[in-house]
Amino acid sequence: MDFPRRHRSIYFFLLMLPYLLIIYSYLFKSSSSSSSSSLSSLKSADNGRVLVIYVWADTDVASLGNLEFFIRYGVHRSQPADYFFILQNVNKNPVNESRLPPLPPNAHYIQHDNECYDFGTFGWFLSTLHINTNLYKYFILMNASIRGPYFTAYFDDDLMWWFTVFTKRLTNEIKLVGSTINCEHKPHVQSYLLATDQIGLSLLTDKKNGVLSCKKDYGDAVFNGEIGASQLILHSNYQIASLQIKYQGVDFRKKENWNCNRRVSPIFVDRSVDGITHDPYELVFVKYKGTSSSFDSDLERRAFVYQKWLEEQPDEQKARRFHA
Numbered sequence: 126m127d128f129p130r131r132h133r134s135i136y137f138f139l140l141m142l143p144y145l146l147i148i149y150s151y152l153f154k155s156s157s158s159s160s161s162s163s164l165s166s167l168k169s170a171d172n173g174r175v176l177v178i179y180v181w182a183d184t185d186v187a188s189l190g191n192l193e194f195f196i197r198y199g200v201h202r203s204q205p206a207d208y209f210f211i212l213q214n215v216n217k218n219p220v221n222e223s224r225l226p227p228l229p230p231n232a233h234y235i236q237h238d239n240e241c242y243d244f245g246t247f248g249w250f251l252s253t254l255h256i257n258t259n260l261y262k263y264f265i266l267m268n269a270s271i272r273g274p275y276f277t278a279y280f281d282d283d284l285m286w287w288f289t290v291f292t293k294r295l296t297n298e299i300k301l302v303g304s305t306i307n308c309e310h311k312p313h314v315q316s317y318l319l320a321t322d323q324i325g326l327s328l329l330t331d332k333k334n335g336v337l338s339c340k341k342d343y344g345d346a347v348f349n350g351e352i353g354a355s356q357l358i359l360h361s362n363y364q365i366a367s368l369q370i371k372y373q374g375v376d377f378r379k380k381e382n383w384n385c386n387r388r389v390s391p392i393f394v395d396r397s398v399d400g401i402t403h404d405p406y407e408l409v410f411v412k413y414k415g416t417s418s419s420f421d422s423d424l425e426r427r428a429f430v431y432q433k434w435l436e437e438q439p440d441e442q443k444a445r446r447f448h449a
């Protein structure tokens with residue numbers, strides 16, 4: 126008769142235990158879900174959508190091959206990116222899109238008269254086509270004078286896309302990134318590929334700066350477009366950066382760094398960088414405007430051989446690596 130009274134607390138605990146477990150399970154699941162949601166949001170913020178604007182003109186012997194290589198090895202439907210390929214109508218003749226590579230749903234061809242040079246074309250696209258730039262965290266401006274992306278066999282393309290190599294370098298300090306920096310005239314990211322973020326884009330598209338205005342000739346495009354873009358970023362007290370190992374951490378806001386590489390272009394003159402030439406695997410994209418019998422640089426020759434090796438890989442390897 127006394128047993129239940131002596132162990133009343135034990136009976137009460139055993140009676141309540143299932144209810145306690147249910148409550149605990151609910152609270153743990155809720156906490157776990159909240160934590161998972163936070164991590165997911167963080168990942169989404171870190172991997173913001175990218176707007177890629179690619180200006181293409183069939184004016185060089187390698188321009189079609191450059192476009193084909195980029196679409197085959199760089200563009201994929203599952204990327205958090207939208208691609209707009211602006212087809213320059215030389216002599217106002219529309220480009221026959223049927224001879225160009227097919228595109229995934231997140232990529233588009235747009236016809237445009239071949240005028241104003243690349244910088245003016247970028248400005249035209251951003252100002253007249255009603256693109257909602259607020260949908261994007263990063264922006265990449267590029268043209269058809271380059272071939273890439275080139276990556277070593279140990280590059281883990283399951284973890285990041287080609288553009289991540291550039292966008293991950295954009296920080297609170299760095300607002301313009303490309304493959305190479307050239308100190309001819311003044312330090313500037315060479316404009317065959319430029320990556321920036323919302324702050325950088327707001328500076329570049331500000332009409333009073335004139336960087337993306339219609340350019341009347343080649344000199345205007347170089348000095349007020351290519352060089353002007355980097356100088357605008359530097360004068361706004363932000364940094365520029367490249368993939369070149371030589372310039373990692375170099376602050377180009379300091380004028381003592383403005384004589385880099387003795388003001389010789391790092392890509393147009395062989396062995397001009399401390400006695401050697403850059404490599405496609407270092408720069409990811411390289412200037413490529415010739416043929417195998419008329420290359421201008423060792424960079425082009427290396428890129429040609431690397432492409433040959435790439436195309437000799439078994440189909441299943443290419444499909445696995447490049448998400449074909």
